[in-house]
Every structure is written in structure tokens, then in C-alpha cells.
Amino acid sequence: MRDGYSDAEGRGMTTPVPSNDDVFAHFHDVHVDRDNLEHYRALMTGRLVINRCDDCGHWIYPHRPLCPACLSWSVSPREVGGEGRVYMYTLLHQSRDPNKPLTEPMGLAAIELAEQAGLRYLSRVVGCAGEALFHGMPVRLTWTTEADGRRWPAFAPVGEG
Amino acid sequence: MARNPLKHHVAIVGVGSAGYGRDLERTALSLGLEAAVKAIDDAGIDRQEIDGICGTGMTPLAMGGAGFLSLQGALGIERCTWAKNGWLGSALVFAVEAVFAGLCDTALVVQSYLREPGMSRAAARDPFRRRAQAYADVGGDVGLGDMAKRWIHSGEPYAAIMRRYMHDFGVDNEAFGLMAVNNRSHALTNPDAVLRSPLTLDDYRASRLIWEPMVMADMDLPVDCAEAFVVTTAERARDLRGDPVYVHAMSLGGTRIGEYYENWAGWHDNAFTACLDGLRARSEIWTDDLDLFYPYDGYTIDAIAITEAAGFCELGGSRDLFRSSWDQRDQILRLNGRTLVTPNGGGLAMGRAGGSNLYADAVRQLRGDAGANQMAGADTAMVGIGSFFHDPAAMVLVSSRQV
Numbered sequence: 394m395r396d397g398y399s400d401a402e403g404r405g406m407t408t409p410v411p412s413n414d415d416v417f418a419h420f421h422d423v424h425v426d427r428d429n430l431e432h433y434r435a436l437m438t439g440r441l442v443i444n445r446c447d448d449c450g451h452w453i454y455p456h457r458p459l460c461p462a463c464l465s466w467s468v469s470p471r472e473v474g475g476e477g478r479v480y481m482y483t484l485l486h487q488s489r490d491p492n493k494p495l496t497e498p499m500g501l502a503a504i505e506l507a508e509q510a511g512l513r514y515l516s517r518v519v520g521c522a523g524e525a526l527f528h529g530m531p532v533r534l535t536w537t538t539e540a541d542g543r544r545w546p547a548f549a550p551v552g553e554g
Numbered sequence: 555m556a557r558n559p560l561k562h563h564v565a566i567v568g569v570g571s572a573g574y575g576r577d578l579e580r581t582a583l584s585l586g587l588e589a590a591v592k593a594i595d596d597a598g599i600d601r602q603e604i605d606g607i608c609g610t611g612m613t614p615l616a617m618g619g620a621g622f623l624s625l626q627g628a629l630g631i632e633r634c635t636w637a638k639n640g641w642l643g644s645a646l647v648f649a650v651e652a653v654f655a656g657l658c659d660t661a662l663v664v665q666s667y668l669r670e671p672g673m674s675r676a677a678a679r680d681p682f683r684r685r686a687q688a689y690a691d692v693g694g695d696v697g698l699g700d701m702a703k704r705w706i707h708s709g710e711p712y713a714a715i716m717r718r719y720m721h722d723f724g725v726d727n728e729a730f731g732l733m734a735v736n737n738r739s740h741a742l743t744n745p746d747a748v749l750r751s752p753l754t755l756d757d758y759r760a761s762r763l764i765w766e767p768m769v770m771a772d773m774d775l776p777v778d779c780a781e782a783f784v785v786t787t788a789e790r791a792r793d794l795r796g797d798p799v800y801v802h803a804m805s806l807g808g809t810r811i812g813e814y815y816e817n818w819a820g821w822h823d824n825a826f827t828a829c830l831d832g833l834r835a836r837s838e839i840w841t842d843d844l845d846l847f848y849p850y851d852g853y854t855i856d857a858i859a860i861t862e863a864a865g866f867c868e869l870g871g872s873r874d875l876f877r878s879s880w881d882q883r884d885q886i887l888r889l890n891g892r893t894l895v896t897p898n899g900g901g902l903a904m905g906r907a908g909g910s911n912l913y914a915d916a917v918r919q920l921r922g923d924a925g926a927n928q929m930a931g932a933d934t935a936m937v938g939i940g941s942f943f944h945d946p947a948a949m950v951l952v953s954s955r956q957v
Contacts, residue, residue, distance in 0.1 A: 420699060420700070421699070422698055422699030422700075423699040423700045423703070424703075454814075454817075455812070455813070455814050461810070480816070481711075481714040481715065481717065481718045481816075481818070482714055482717065483710050483711075483713035483714040483717065483765045483766060483767075483768070484765070484766035485710065485765055485766075486762075486763045486764055486765065486766060487764050487765070489672060489698070491675040491678055498766060501701070501704070501710060501714075502714075503705075503711075503714065503815075503816030503818075511817065511819070513814075513816040513817060514702060514816070515701065515702045515703075515704060515705050515814075515816045516701060516702060517701055523766070528717075528718065528721050545700070545701060546702070
């Protein structure tokens with residue numbers, strides 16, 4: 394039996410670890426596989442984890458089982474600190490679903506995480522007007538709740554999130 | 555120089571097109587079959603000579619579209635010794651590889667594209683397009699659920715890369731606009747082009763924002779279309795009735811970036827530069843010798859990046875290059891004072907064909923039968939097609955006068 398995780402606010406409480414079936418049900422529209430399963434399990438408990446090489450410390454993203462820096466197979470999902478900077482971004486003026494038009498442009502950015510140069514996670518940017526976004530903007534991990542009730546990682550400007 | 559043993563040993567001897575339209579009310583297979591029949595007829599061969607087929611699709615066994623199995627069955631081609639699916643620029647490269655390697659003698663390449671339901675509200679209303687999307691191919695998880703996977707197969711990162719370009723090189727969108735104007739100007743005299751109204755730089759700048767800073771005029775035009783090619787050995791080509799076009803050199807490309815766009819590693823280190831560097835190491839013909847240049851224009855940022863990867867100018871130098879290359883009278887580019895760029899209008903104005911219409915126009919130009927847009931005496935063409943990370947392909951083609 395796996396230990397519970399601390400909850401997202403770090404209050405020391407634990408939440409039950411979702412089962413594989415829970416992960417598949419919660420992320421019914423995502424290609425969950427054996428290489429990214431722990432990432433999605435962690436998202437359900439409010440943690441952003443990314444694979445890291447146990448041997449050389451290299452962070453590996455997207456979720457792959459082999460370290461591209463040293464070819465070690467000893468790779469473990471580790472929680473990231475949540476600090477980062479906007480590497481590149483666009484403002485979406487048109488949604489993919491014509492039945493759900495955007496009421497305002499949505500900021501979507503590749504966030505370069507503080508852990509490693511080139512380690513980037515694609516995410517919404519919230520708490521910030523589109524025209525205020527800039528390359529290199531410092532941001533911090535936060536969470537958003539979508540209309541279907543699911544919580545996802547997002548990033549907000551430091552000091553405003 | 556790298557090894558280039560295939561130089562002038564493989565030729566394109568047939569081309570065929572099913573035409574271009576916003577709604578041709580046909581399946582991808584039907585369009586592909588029309589292009590195939592025309593290409594076989596153009597080559598002047600019996601279809602049973604075809605012993606290799608490259609169909610359309612991202613997966614080896616794409617069903618319900620214009621994949622190799624469907625094409626072979628529908629065309630009644632008895633036996634093949636090579637078959638594969640492909641898309642973008644790599645499809646033609648695969649066929650040339652196969653002919654040169656001896657896995658087949660005469661390969662048929664068919665590239666069929668539909669206006670997909672995700673491309674517009676009107677397309678999404680069409681039940682035929684929705685079913686074709688659902689069942690024709692496998693696109694993988696493209697982030698409809700998880701935003702973090704949204705850029706795996708998406709145009710949105712191209713908007714982010716376009717913004718990085720403007721930021722990194724301190725320029726506005728003028729170069730992007732001039733590329734769009736160039737292609738539209740050529741399309742005005744291409745009867746097969748779907749967009750045949752003039753476009754000015756002001757029109758470009760007034761185009762609707764889709765993914766800021768990318769506007770609609772930066773994007774290729776979704777259409778229904780198909781292009782087909784017959785590829786064979788130089789020996790066989792010389793016996794055929796038509797004028798062959800020879801493959802001088804070609805390259806694919808890839809980098810450590812992998813499949814996630816957000817891992818993009820910058821202007822020096824992307825699939826376009828890897829691919830064009832590979833071509834340069836194999837080709838005796840380069841930018842100073844080119845009559846025709848076809849940089850893929852799925853988005854204008856592709857065409858800009860390919861132009862720079864080919865070395866027409868330094869990285870970030872497209873705006874100055876295009877200003878100094880601009881033909882004010884015809885509203886087109888003449889690189890180095892003479893090289894025409896995408897003289898059929900490309901994806902931006904003729905219609906979205908995954909770059910296959912760039913290859914097709916290059917072949918027609920080098921044979922001298924490109925119609926109203928024929929460049930007199932065109933002997934050399936470079937085609938670069940692909941994306942910043944997947945399926946980049948580049949090829950130098952020459953007329954029979956050069957061989």
C-alpha cells in the first residue's frame with residue numbers, strides 16, 4: 394500500500410492515493426500510459442511531478458523512462474518547486490471548440506521551470522492580462538478548476554498569484 | 555560534403571492533381587485516386603508497372619483515407635514490393651529512397667488533404683468531415699483534455715515561436731506579411747488556386763487575430779485536394795515519353811527536441827536547420843544557383859525559418875532580405891534578384907496540401923508546363939517542407955537539361 398501524499402497546501406494532511414482505475418476515470422480524455430501514470434496520479438492530489446534521473450539528477454520531460462543525459466533507467470517522479478519563467482507564449486483568440494468561444498484571450502505559455510535550463514511545461518497563465526505577459530516573466534505554480542471540476546496546474550505572475 | 559550516391563539516379567516522371575476547392579464533396583480516397591490516375595497517365599505507364607506505393611497518413615496502417623492499402627486495392631495494382639504512408643515533405647523522400655535502394659522500380663506517391671472539422675465552424679458542421687476525422691487516421695492525444703499536451707500537434711506553438719522571432723530579432727511582422735503577399739500575388743494567375751483576390755501588406759495586418767501574434771493570413775488555407783507523383787529510376791525515365799525531373803539531392807532532419815514543441819531549442823537547433831544543413835552537405839546546387847525556391851508555408855513562420863535555414867540570409871534577416879528582394883510591380887519576391895518563391899501560391903493561397911503542391915509545381919516548372927506562371931528556362935528548384943520538429947524534408951530538383 395502506497396503512502397498518502399501531502400495535500401497541495403502542504404498542511405501535512407494526507408489524501409488517499411488514487412488507484413490506477415481512479416486515474417483512468419479522472420483523466421478519461423488523456424492518453425495515460427505506464428510512463429506518465431505517476432504524473433497524472435500526482436495531479437489528482439494537487440502536486441506537479443516530473444521524472445528525474447536518480448543517477449545524474451537530470452530532469453526528464455516529457456515523461457520518459459530513460460534519462461537522455463546518461464541513459465540510466467533509474468528514473469523517478471519528483472515534485473517540482475513550482476517556480477519558473479515564461480519562455481514563449483501565445484494568446485489564444487479562438488478556441489478549438491466553436492461551441493465554447495473564448496470570452497477573452499487565453500494566455501498559453503511554455504514555462505521554463507527553475508529546476509533546469511530547457512525544462513519546460515506547457516500551461517495556462519492566469520492572474521495576468523494578456524498584454525502584460527512577456528518573455529522571461531517570473532511565474533509560480535498555481536491551480537485552476539475547469540468547468541468539469543477538474544483541477545489543473547497553471548502559472549501566475551510572482552506576487553500576483 | 556556528405557555522400558550523395560542517389561544524385562540524378564531517380565526521376566519524377568508523372569504528376570497529377572485532383573484540383574483544389576473549399577468543399578469538393580468527395581472523400582480523401584476519391585481525391586487521391588483521381589490524382590493517382592492522372593499521374594499514371596501523365597507518366598505514360600501501365601499501372602501494373604507500379605510496384606511501390608506511398609499513401610497519405612501519419613500511421614503505417616491508416617484506414618479509411620488515402621492510405622497505401624486502400625489505394626492499391628482501389629487502383630487494382632496487383633503486386634507491390636514496397637509500401638508506406640507518409641505526409642508533408644517526407645512522403646516523396648521516402649519514395650525516392652525506395653526506388654534508389656531497389657525495393658521497387660516505380661513508386662506512386664499520393665497525398666490527399668481534406669478541410670478538417672477542427673479548422674472552421676463550417677467544416678465542423680459537415681457530418682462527413684466529422685466522421686472522416688474520427689475514423690480515418692490516428693492523431694494521438696493532442697491535448698483536448700490535458701492542456702500540457704496541447705502543443706503535440708497544434709499550430710499554437712508556431713504563434714509562440716513567431717512571437718519569439720519578433721522578440722529575439724527585434725522586428726515586427728513585416729517579413730511574414732511579405733511572404734503572404736508574395737504567395738497571394740502568384741495565386742492571382744494560378745487558375746487552380748482557391749484564393750485569387752489581391753492581398754496587400756495592409757490587408758495582411760488587418761487580418762483576424764487567431765493566436766496572437768499570428769493572424770489568419772499567416773495560415774495555409776484549408777481545402778480539399780490531392781496531388782500524386784510517379785517516381786522511377788533514371789534508366790526507366792529515359793524510355794518514357796515525357797520529360798523527367800531528376801532528384802539532385804535530398805535530406806530529412808531531426809534534433810534532440812523530440813515531439814514536444816515547448817522543448818524547442820532555438821533558431822540554430824531545430825529540424826529545419828538540421829534538414830537544410832543535411833541538404834547543403836549533399837547538394838552541388840545552392841541558393842545562388844536556384845531558379846525556384848519553395849519554402850513550406852503551413853504557417854508563414856515556417857517559410858521564414860526555411861528561407862533562413864537555407865542561408866538566403868542570416869537568422870533573423872528575412873525582413874531586410876525581403877525588402878531588398880521585393881518586386882514592387884508584381885508584388886512578389888525575387889531573391890538574389892531572380893529566384894522566384896512559390897510561384898503557384900503554395901498552401902497560403904493555392905490551398906493546404908501539406909507541401910505536396912510545392913513539389914508538384916517544382917516538377918511542372920522544371921518540365922516547362924506550369925501554365926501562366928511558368929518561369930522561362932527554369933532548371934533548378936529547392937523545396938523545403940516540414941515543421942520545427944517533425945517531418946522536415948528538403949530536396950533539390952533539376953530539369954533534364956542539367957543531367
